[in-house]
Amino acid sequence: MTIFDEATAVSRRPDGRYDAYPDRRFAIVAPGGSTPPAVNGGALLATVLRAVLSESPHPHPVATSAHFLRVPAFSPAQIEVTWLKQGGTAATARAALVQADQVILDTTVTVGSVLATDQGSSRDKLDWTGPPPGFPAATDCVSLGQWHGTTGPDGVAGYAAQVEVLLDPATTGWHQDRPSGLPEMRGYFRLREDRDPDALLLAVAVDGLPPVVFGLGATGWAPTVELTWHMRAVPAPGPLAVATRCRHVSHGWFDEEAEVWDSAGRLVAQSRQLARVGRGQRRDLAGTAGQEAAAATARS
Amino acid sequence: MTIFDEATAVSRRPDGRYDAYPDRRFAIVAPGGSTPPAVNGGALLATVLRAVLSESPHPHPVATSAHFLRVPAFSPAQIEVTWLKQGGTAATARAALVQADQVILDTTVTVGSVLATDQGSSRDKLDWTGPPPGFPAATDCVSLGQWHGTTGPDGVAGYAAQVEVLLDPATTGWHQDRPSGLPEMRGYFRLREDRDPDALLLAVAVDGLPPVVFGLGATGWAPTVELTWHMRAVPAPGPLAVATRCRHVSHGWFDEEAEVWDSAGRLVAQSRQLARVGRGQRRDLAGTAGQEAAAATARS
Numbered sequence: 001m002t003i004f005d006e007a008t009a010v011s012r013r014p015d016g017r018y019d020a021y022p023d024r025r026f027a028i029v030a031p032g033g034s035t036p037p038a039v040n041g042g043a044l045l046a047t048v049l050r051a052v053l054s055e056s057p058h059p060h061p062v063a064t065s066a067h068f069l070r071v072p073a074f075s076p077a078q079i080e081v082t083w084l085k086q087g088g089t090a091a092t093a094r095a096a097l098v099q100a101d102q103v104i105l106d107t108t109v110t111v112g113s114v115l116a117t118d119q120g121s122s123r124d125k126l127d128w129t130g131p132p133p134g135f136p137a138a139t140d141c142v143s144l145g146q147w148h149g150t151t152g153p154d155g156v157a158g159y160a161a162q163v164e165v166l167l168d169p170a171t172t173g174w175h176q177d178r179p180s181g182l183p184e185m186r187g188y189f190r191l192r193e194d195r196d197p198d199a200l201l202l203a204v205a206v207d208g209l210p211p212v213v214f215g216l217g218a219t220g221w222a223p224t225v226e227l228t229w230h231m232r233a234v235p236a237p238g239p240l241a242v243a244t245r246c247r248h249v250s251h252g253w254f255d256e257e258a259e260v261w262d263s264a265g266r267l268v269a270q271s272r273q274l275a276r277v278g279r280g281q282r283r284d285l286a287g288t289a290g291q292e293a294a295a296a297t298a299r300s
Numbered sequence: 301m302t303i304f305d306e307a308t309a310v311s312r313r314p315d316g317r318y319d320a321y322p323d324r325r326f327a328i329v330a331p332g333g334s335t336p337p338a339v340n341g342g343a344l345l346a347t348v349l350r351a352v353l354s355e356s357p358h359p360h361p362v363a364t365s366a367h368f369l370r371v372p373a374f375s376p377a378q379i380e381v382t383w384l385k386q387g388g389t390a391a392t393a394r395a396a397l398v399q400a401d402q403v404i405l406d407t408t409v410t411v412g413s414v415l416a417t418d419q420g421s422s423r424d425k426l427d428w429t430g431p432p433p434g435f436p437a438a439t440d441c442v443s444l445g446q447w448h449g450t451t452g453p454d455g456v457a458g459y460a461a462q463v464e465v466l467l468d469p470a471t472t473g474w475h476q477d478r479p480s481g482l483p484e485m486r487g488y489f490r491l492r493e494d495r496d497p498d499a500l501l502l503a504v505a506v507d508g509l510p511p512v513v514f515g516l517g518a519t520g521w522a523p524t525v526e527l528t529w530h531m532r533a534v535p536a537p538g539p540l541a542v543a544t545r546c547r548h549v550s551h552g553w554f555d556e557e558a559e560v561w562d563s564a565g566r567l568v569a570q571s572r573q574l575a576r577v578g579r580g581q582r583r584d585l586a587g588t589a590g591q592e593a594a595a596a597t598a599r600s
Contacts, residue, residue, distance in 0.1 A: 062525070062526075062553060063525060063526035063574045065365030065408060065526065067365070067384075067408050067410050069392055084367075084396075084403045084406055085402075089576070090525060092367050092369055092406065094394070094406065096384075102385075103384045103385065106394065106408055108365060108367050108526075110367050110526055110574075112553070114550070114551050114553065115550050115551045126513070126516055126518050126549050126577055127549055127550050128516055128549040129547070129548050129549070130548065183428060213426070216426055216428055218426050225362070225363060225390060225410055225412075226362075226363035226365065226408075226410055226528070228365055228526070228572065230526075230553075230574050232550055232553070232555075246428070247429070247430045247559070247570060248429050248430065248567045248570070249428040249429070250414070250415050250427055251414050251415045251533075253412070253530075253532070255530060255532075255570060259547070267547065267548045270547060270548070270555060272530075272570070272572050274363045274530050276389070
């Protein structure tokens with residue numbers, strides 16, 4: 001069992017709710033440590049999806065909407081799943097992660113069935129896919145470094161110790177305090193442990209790269225407010241190629257769209273999130289200890 | 301008071317819930333009349349948003365996630381609003397439209413504050429916007445015709461009688477049974493009545509054009525399963541320019557992304573929806589009565 005599967009585990013209780021525990025091994029440490037450590041939003045979402053899928057009549061979370069309301073504590077949490085419809089093609093549940101009677105993460109999940117890896121083409125003759133983003137070869141991408149900054153005060157390694165992100169060098173200028181001026185990222189994402197991607201890991205991948213606004217030099221804490229993602233196919237084994245872009249930054253809000261392609265060259269997930277631009281923390285990471293990891297993972 | 305405002309009106313009850321009534325004047329009639337008339341999904345969403353905004357601590361629905369579960373009846377409905385968080389920058393509510401104890405439309409809405417029309421630029425120096433889609437001049441666009449097909453069996457005019465959609469001719473080939481082969485639409489959207497756009501009308505505009513898969517020749521009923529939209533600025537008076545595109549059609553599912561720009565050239569809304577490709581109704585509209593309206597409005 002991988003650390004990811006342990007960290008996102010749920011346990012069904014007699015009352016039908018699930019016990020979960022936001023795990024320090026997927027912690028995010030904000031730049032400078034000024035914000036209490038949070039848990040990677042994707043890992044939190046995967047935890048909720050695990051509960052939903054465990055009782056779902058259909059295999060795949062085709063549409064997941066998530067509103068991130070509060071920073072979770074590293075303490076017990078409960079997940080409540082309520083089915084609103086159970087249909088032949090799709091079913092829909094509300095699911096919320098709750099701590100101390102407060103909703104931390106509120107989701108609505110519509111489940112259905114998408115193309116499996118062993119299906120060469122869809123049963124539907126209308127299949128169509130837009131051109132893929134221009135991904136460089138993984139060998140031409142760069143790692144963001146040792147990720148040492150994600151180690152929290154208690155010495156527990158965080159999110160960036162669990163995942164490997166290789167970025168297109170064209171999107172890493174911010175890392176040397178020379179932002180490209182374009183809010184976009186491209187790269188490859190996988191767990192450091194040997195584990196094939198699935199719906200749960202896709203939930204992490206869609207929010208797995210550094211925030212797009214880093215490309216504009218805004219490398220502060222950029223909390224996700226809302227994220228919706230669609231699962232479009234079951235991913236093949238291997239690393240995931242992820243491309244993100246932004247269309248609009250205004251009044252402190254920015255959008256980030258992600259596409260995830262699998263090793264077989266299929267579009268397996270799409271997402272868009274609305275997030276807040278961090279305040280007062282632009283370009284303040286240069287030269288500080290832990291800049292690499294903090295900048296690369298300052299996401300909630 | 302416009303028909304749109306009447307059709308999306310809500311009335312607060314003593315128990316805190318709201319009364320609403322899905323209105324035939326925003327009815328959609330499926331191709332061939334094989335499906336019972338539904339109500340335009342955007343109008344339904346506007347109705348729910350009206351209830352949420354009437355008691356919201358912030359003025360704008362910055363992130364609205366909606367899962368469409370069932371076809372509403374033309375009969376009384378109730379809207380239940382539950383606030384999950386009330387914060388200084390944002391607040392989040394769940395809101396559901398219910399008929400006969402069944403959830404028809406389930407939403408989560410995060411409210412906040414976006415750029416107003418009289419604010420020349422954001423308070424935030426980081427403002428950034430991607431290049432706009434290539435919109436032709438409105439005078440070079442074409443109307444889809446008299447929209448007579450949206451008249452239901454009882455003679456009440458439907459959705460298409462309420463809105464004017466002018467389309468880029470490059471995206472209307474499907475209308476003469478010569479689909480372009482590209483799943484995209486571009487055009488201008490406004491109410492036929494004189495009414496400035498606002499958050500409620502943006503909720504209609506993001507799903508206001510013909511489904512993108514019409515461009516692939518799939519002109520059947522294409523029900524929206526999930527739609528999330530973000531309000532990015534308060535729209536200026538005048539028509540809205542809307543551009544939609546699709547990235548992937550597979551296994552009967554397709555995505556549709558919309559961008560809405562106002563008459564002042566600002567990006568005011570973004571959306572993505574996941575919908576189902578209609579079955580057995582491709583290119584079956586040619587020559588049938590009502591093809592124009594049905595094809596142009598077969599959305600739930």
